[in-house]
Amino acid sequence: MKLLGMACGGMYLAACNPNDPDEPQPGPDVVATTPYTLTLPANLPQNVQVPANNSLTQEGVQLGRMLFYEPLLSRTGTQSCGTCHQQSKAFTDGRARALGVDGAEHPRNTMSLANVLWEKTLNWDGAATSLEQQARLPIENPLEMHQSLAEGVRKLQQTERYPPLFRKAFGSASITEDNVLKALAQFERTLISANSRFDKYIRKEGSLTPTERAGAALFNNHPGENGLFIRGGACHHCHISENGLFNSDSFFNNGLDVSFTDLGRAAVTKQAADRGKFRAPSLRNIALTAPYMHDGRFQTLEQVLDHYNEHVRTTSPGVDPNVLLSNTPGGTRLDLTATEKRQLLAFLHTLTDSTFITDKRFSDPFKE
Incomplete structure (x- = not known):
């Protein structure tokens, strides 16, 4: 259920003067999100760290799952994160080196995303120290999805599908780069493998x-x-x-x-x-x-x-x-x-x- 977070609404609308600096101005809704229960296997470490500003919610995880498989985040609209991180291959791609949207080969092999919840550094060289930070790298890398995140946000904003989903997850239908990265990170933190x-x-x-x-x-x-x-x-x-x-x-x-x-x-x-x-x-x-x-x-x-x-x-x-x-x-x-x-x-x-x-x-x- 969505809770109203705007002072101007319903029968009070006429009393609000948008030109009065003392009046509350419209902003993001306050939304009632549903916490995502992350069950940690008993034989894996229990001391996980989730950023305080990106706690897991069912709405955020589901949005992140959709964005993970969304080709609009690539320059050509033909690749998604899931292209190189395929579930059937434990979120790798079966190639010696990843292939980008322009047909160029990345110099490195695609790493698995299983259990990245526990990773303190990411990528082969540890260039990223959080999933939020890491998610931007393949999107904008010319050898991978080759598109600025800002352009990806613009494309998402123009769809009918995504603005309502961002509103449910983050309280605003206005899509931001930060919220795209947060949603992707939320989904990736749920990729737990411990049932071998x-x-x-x-x-x-x-x-x-x-x-x-x-x-x-x-x-x-x-x-x-x-x-x-x-x-x-x-x-x-x-x-x-x-x-x-x-x-x-x-x-x-x-x-x-x-x-x-x-x-x-x-x-x-x-x-x-x-x-x-x-x-x-x-x-x-x-x-x-x-x-x-x-x-x-x-x-x-x-x-x-x-x-x-x-x-x-x-x-x-x-x-x-x-x-x-x-x-x-x-x-x-x-x-x-x-x-x-x-x-x-x-x-x-x-x-x-x-x-x-x-x-x-x-x-x-x-x-x-």
Whole structure:
């Protein structure tokens, strides 16, 4: 129900003089929005931060969902956020590098939007520190949607559909850039994935095979830990499993290159020590998000494991020491066996959340 927030209304209209500076002037309505109940899975962190000026509402989330799939936000009217973030692929696009509205290829791979509610920095280089800030970047990037947000707002304002929806969500039918970004961020905060076979195993609702459990142990074991000869992949250093997110807030050089065509984090910090460092993305739904790495150079998870096991560029400046560990005393490679690689792959496949990629709350509303 909408509550009137204007002094001039109904039978009092004649008493209001719009030229009198002491009279209240018309402004945004005060609207009664409905809080959106965000259910946090018990095995994921509970300390989430939502901006005080953009609390989640049912009206805002629904508007954000529509804007996420709205091609009017692109220059040609042919792409939306959902073009590169497809639900069936855990909100990635299946391409090595994203393709923009003008046919130009982005230098980086599309990142998944699953569980971005918990992310403190966004994009491969951490250039954005909030979802509201991040949402503007692909809209205005010439290699992506290639349109000023102001122009997108103008197009939305001319439709019959959006002004009433903005009024319900934000109290005004006059659409603003800030409210477009807020609505998109609200929707993206609801994209929670935590119902994989691994999650059910943690909740004691299901089991893993011996091969999958062996892979989980390898994932979390550090070769030579505590002076003991323990075989492992040390994956958890960059993809933290203890918090259930399988990602990290830090940036890493994982030994892909000796010289860097993409500076990574250094392009943001301007620090030479950050050259070639990128975020460690979440491994949730990793079987659905190929190709891999910031530039999509690896087509399969097998190739990813081969890189860490056999092809790390040990002379890469600033390479992370954890990718230089070996299961062979004095070795220079990780040296997992073929069986151990199969075990790790089996475990990674348990992180696929099939309910997340079919949840109608996240789907394209224009195709319902």
